[in-house]
Amino acid sequence: xxxxxxxxxxxxxxxxxxxxxxxxxxxxxxxxxxxxxxxxxxxxxxxxxxxxxxxxxxxxxxxxxxxxxxxxxxxxxxxxxxxxxxxxxxxxxxxxxxxxxxxxxxxxxxxxx
Amino acid sequence: xxxxxxxxxxxxxxxxxxxxxxxxxxxxxxxxxxxxxxxxxxxxxxxxxxxxxxxxxxxxxxxxxxxxxxxxxxxxxxxxxxxxxxxxxxxxxxxxxxxxxxxxxxxxxxxxxxxxxxxxxxxxxxxxxxxxxxxxxxxxxxxxxxxxxxxxxxxxxxxxxxxxxxxxxxxxxxxxxxxxxxxxxxxxxxxxxxxxxxxxxxxxxxxxxxxxxxxxxxxxxxxxxxxxxxxxxxxxxxxxxxxxxxxxxxxxxxxxxxxxxxxxxxxxxxxxxxxxxxxxxxxxxxxxxxxxxxxxxxxxxxxxxxxxxxxxxxxxxxxxxxxxxxxxxxxxxxxxxxxxxxxxxxxxxxxxxxxxxxxxxxxxxxxxxxxxxxxxxxxxxxxxxxxxxxxxxxxxxxxxxxxxxxxxxxxxxxxxxxxxxxxxxxxxxxxxxx
Numbered sequence: 382x383x384x385x386x387x388x389x390x391x392x393x394x395x396x397x398x399x400x401x402x403x404x405x406x407x408x409x410x411x412x413x414x415x416x417x418x419x420x421x422x423x424x425x426x427x428x429x430x431x432x433x434x435x436x437x438x439x440x441x442x443x444x445x446x447x448x449x450x451x452x453x454x455x456x457x458x459x460x461x462x463x464x465x466x467x468x469x470x471x472x473x474x475x476x477x478x479x480x481x482x483x484x485x486x487x488x489x490x491x492x493x494x
Numbered sequence: 495x496x497x498x499x500x501x502x503x504x505x506x507x508x509x510x511x512x513x514x515x516x517x518x519x520x521x522x523x524x525x526x527x528x529x530x531x532x533x534x535x536x537x538x539x540x541x542x543x544x545x546x547x548x549x550x551x552x553x554x555x556x557x558x559x560x561x562x563x564x565x566x567x568x569x570x571x572x573x574x575x576x577x578x579x580x581x582x583x584x585x586x587x588x589x590x591x592x593x594x595x596x597x598x599x600x601x602x603x604x605x606x607x608x609x610x611x612x613x614x615x616x617x618x619x620x621x622x623x624x625x626x627x628x629x630x631x632x633x634x635x636x637x638x639x640x641x642x643x644x645x646x647x648x649x650x651x652x653x654x655x656x657x658x659x660x661x662x663x664x665x666x667x668x669x670x671x672x673x674x675x676x677x678x679x680x681x682x683x684x685x686x687x688x689x690x691x692x693x694x695x696x697x698x699x700x701x702x703x704x705x706x707x708x709x710x711x712x713x714x715x716x717x718x719x720x721x722x723x724x725x726x727x728x729x730x731x732x733x734x735x736x737x738x739x740x741x742x743x744x745x746x747x748x749x750x751x752x753x754x755x756x757x758x759x760x761x762x763x764x765x766x767x768x769x770x771x772x773x774x775x776x777x778x779x780x781x782x783x784x785x786x787x788x789x790x791x792x793x794x795x796x797x798x799x800x801x802x803x804x805x806x807x808x809x810x811x812x813x814x815x816x817x818x819x820x821x822x823x824x825x826x827x828x829x830x831x832x833x834x835x836x837x838x839x840x841x842x843x844x845x846x847x848x849x850x851x852x853x854x855x856x857x858x859x860x861x862x863x864x865x866x867x868x869x870x871x872x873x874x875x876x877x878x879x880x881x882x883x884x885x886x887x888x889x890x891x892x893x894x895x896x897x898x899x900x901x902x903x904x905x906x907x908x909x910x911x912x913x914x915x916x917x918x919x920x921x922x923x924x925x926x927x928x
Contacts, residue, residue, distance in 0.1 A: 467561060468565065469568035482807040
């Protein structure tokens with residue numbers, strides 16, 4: 382099975398356990414894809430009004446995050462925050478700034494590095 | 495994707511490059527070289543930045559990251575080296591904010607009954623408060639403010655040039671004695687300072703309409719900046735540089751406005767300079783606060799600065815720290831005589847960081863396998879040439895040398911401490927699933 386889909390399911394469980402965090406994202410509608418640069422793995426998650434509505438293995442999204450598979454898994458499994466690989470160029474993001482700032486905030490709350 | 499296109503990115507690149515403090519930099523070059531030699535230094539710096547623009551386009555195509563310089567240098571040279579080289583550039587940008595605030599204070603003191611220090615503080619705190627509330631200047635507003643300042647200064651420079659021609663002093667203004675080679679190199683190094691920030695176009699890679707828009711807007715920005723600075727440099731040549739430096743130390747743009755003998759021209763220059771300073775500081779404060787927040791989130795800076803405000807998505811605590819640093823930098827410039835050292839230190843940091851960018855462009859993962867040996871040698875020669883310009887600025891700093899080296903030393907010392915704290919943040923594998 383696609384390892385990123387498994388990892389995203391764990392991330393979703395951690396997110397769903399935080400109603401305060403979900404409430405803060407009310408009104409946010411976005412599809413986020415994570416694409417591994419060193420394998421064919423990818424995963425997408427759909428958020429509507431701050432609720433995760435769908436996880437799939439598509440690569441089309443409003444925000445596309447690209448890094449090696451190990452880094453993406455580390456982030457989704459909350460072993461590592463996204464800031465460090467982002468700052469040093471190992472993880473890139475493409476999409477609207479307000480979407481990935483929000484994503485950065487969620488990742489920061491769930492994984493306080 | 496409906497992100498900024500080439501025109502908007504050119505506006506952002508030129509808007510970041512053209513700050514009010516650039517007028518002081520141009521006056522310094524004018525005093526060092528003068529006339530057509532100043533223009534030659536600006537054009538040589540522009541040619542180097544043109545080559546750098548191609549290098550940055552490649553860096554951004556391989557690593558399209560908003561982290562920009564730090565991401566490129568880290569991928570090319572390693573994380574700690576990347577941090578040690580890039581962080582001083584950002585720190586010295588913040589010191590330049592002190593110069594920018596002092597300029598704003600001086601401009602406000604010309605039209606309002608407020609002391610310079612109060613005007614500077616008002617500018618810093620006002621811009622910080624807007625950033626804290628999540629207000630970010632849009633591309634169109636920044637482009638409009640920049641275009642207004644460019645057109646106004648270009649018009650006034652033309653007036654200065656035609657005025658000198660009418661007085662019959664144009665030839666003597668434009669053709670002074672030839673400077674020494676070291677003076678010319680130092681002037682070119684200082685001219686690099688005028689272009690500082692054009693490369694920040696690469697930090698828009700994540701949201702740009704297309705990757706090609708980034709590649710196109712980099713050299714166009716350099717071209718626009720080169721034409722603008724060359725014309726204004728000619729305008730400054732037609733003024734009495736010594737008188738301008740004495741009477742308008744912090745605001746030489748007013749020297750060029752007041753020679754037009756029009757209150758409207760002076761008022762326009764003040765308003766446009768204030769707008770340019772505001773758009774520059776707004777962008778710098780938001781970008782640097784996110785950088786500081788990201789470093790804090792991974793423990794390189796105190797972690798309490800690493801939180802985004804959930805409503806505005808702005809790192810408020812990091813912003814407050816930057817405000818404190820900016821106020822300190824303003825005091826250093828206004829009361830500590832650090833204006834010239836701040837500009838020279840920024841020019842040295844720009845030379846080093848640009849040289850390193852040219853160097854990493856010829857290294858993995860940026861160098862193409864099929865890239866010829868000759869072109870790689872040209873890239874490395876560009877890097878060495880840029881390093882040499884930084885050295886020339888330090889050698890030729892005269893009375894400002896001690897202050898310049900102190901600022902450079904403090905910035906790189908601080909960066910070394912940051913790099914020592916930087917480490918890969920990774921928690922162990924979970925024992926049972928999640």
